[in-house]
Amino acid sequence: MSVKIKDVKAKIIREDGGSYSIACSTLGVYSTGxxxxxxxxxxxxxxxxxxxxxxxxxxxxxxx
Numbered sequence: 001m002s003v004k005i006k007d008v009k010a011k012i013i014r015e016d017g018g019s020y021s022i023a024c025s026t027l028g029v030y031s032t033g034x035x036x037x038x039x040x041x042x043x044x045x046x047x048x049x050x051x052x053x054x055x056x057x058x059x060x061x062x063x064x
Contacts, residue, residue, distance in 0.1 A: 010043065012036070 010024040020039035021032045024047075031046045033039030 012039070 008024060008026045010022050010029075013021040013023065015021060015032075019032060019034055020036050021030065022039050022043040023030045024043075027047070027050060029043070029046050029050050031039055031043035033042050
């Protein structure tokens, strides 16, 4: 399965208490924050971590 960048979308959800959640079900990456700026910052960290793990797994699989 291949995923095009334009096909990957994140949904921003305003929670009842005023906090925010960001969800990208295509990549399986989710984040929360006290406000939208905090949620975006946390989401970017989560994306970077997710991509790092994917890169490490891909590198290990071709090194075998």
